[in-house]
Amino acid sequence: MIMAGLTIFALFSSMVTLKAQSPEKRLVELKLSVPKLQIANNNYVGAVRSGNLIFLSGKGPRSSNGAYVTGKLGQNMEIADGVKAARLIALAQIAELQAAISELSKVKRIVKVNGFINSTGDFTGQSIVLDGFSDLMVAVFGEKGKHARTSVGVASLPLNMALEIEMIVEVMPE
Numbered sequence: 178m179i180m181a182g183l184t185i186f187a188l189f190s191s192m193v194t195l196k197a198q199s200p201e202k203r204l205v206e207l208k209l210s211v212p213k214l215q216i217a218n219n220n221y222v223g224a225v226r227s228g229n230l231i232f233l234s235g236k237g238p239r240s241s242n243g244a245y246v247t248g249k250l251g252q253n254m255e256i257a258d259g260v261k262a263a264r265l266i267a268l269a270q271i272a273e274l275q276a277a278i279s280e281l282s283k284v285k286r287i288v289k290v291n292g293f294i295n296s297t298g299d300f301t302g303q304s305i306v307l308d309g310f311s312d313l314m315v316a317v318f319g320e321k322g323k324h325a326r327t328s329v330g331v332a333s334l335p336l337n338m339a340l341e342i343e344m345i346v347e348v349m350p351e
Contacts, residue, residue: 200281200317204271207316211272212265215239224277229285231277231346235293236269237338238262247337250330251300254339259294259302263309266342271317278348287314287324289345295338296330303328310342 204211217223217234225232238246238261246262248254254262275281292307294300307328314322324344334341 200271200284203317203319209268209313209317211268211275212239212241214272214276215243215269223273226277226348229347229350230288231274231348233270233273233277233344233346235291235341235343236266236273237334237336237341238265239269240265245336246339248339249295249297249337250302250306250339251297256302256305259306259339260309262339263292263306263342264313266340267310267313270342270344274346281318283349284318284321285347285349287318287322287344288347290314290324290326291343292326292328293331293334293341294328295332295334295340298330298332300330303330306340307342 198206214223215236221234223234223236240246246258246265248258250256250259271281274284278284290307290310292303292310294303294306296303307326311322311324311326314324316322
C-alpha cells in the first residue's frame, strides 16, 4: 500500500513538473533540438495563421545532412525506421511553429495531425508509424500535445519521401 502511494505521488509530481515546464525546457530536458527551418522551394508557405489557428504545411523527414529520408514502408523500410522519420518531422514542425509564433508556450493545443505514409498496399502499420510524431508532441507539449489525427497509406509521395505530416495548432490570441 505504501509502495502504491509512493508511485502515485511520483506520477503526480512528474505531471506537475511537466505542466510547469515550457515546451522549450522540455526539448532541452529530452535532449532534442529543433532543426534549422527549411524554407519552401515551391509556391507555398510553411505556416499560415488564421485567427488563433496555425495551419502547418506537410513536411517530409530530413536527416541531419538535410537529405530526405526516402523509401516505402513494407518494402524497404521497417516500422522502426518510419517511427524515427516521424520524430524527425515532429521536430521540423516544431521549428516551423516556433518561427510562426516565437514562443512555444503560446500553444494552446495541437488540434489535428494528418499523416501520409508511403507504403505498400498490404502494409497496415501506418498508425504505429505516426505514433512517433504523436508521442513526441505529447512529450514536448504535455496534455496540450494530444490531438485528433488521421494516418493513411499512400502509393507515393514527392521525392519518394517515406512520409509527410501536416498539422493544425491552436495558439493564444495575438
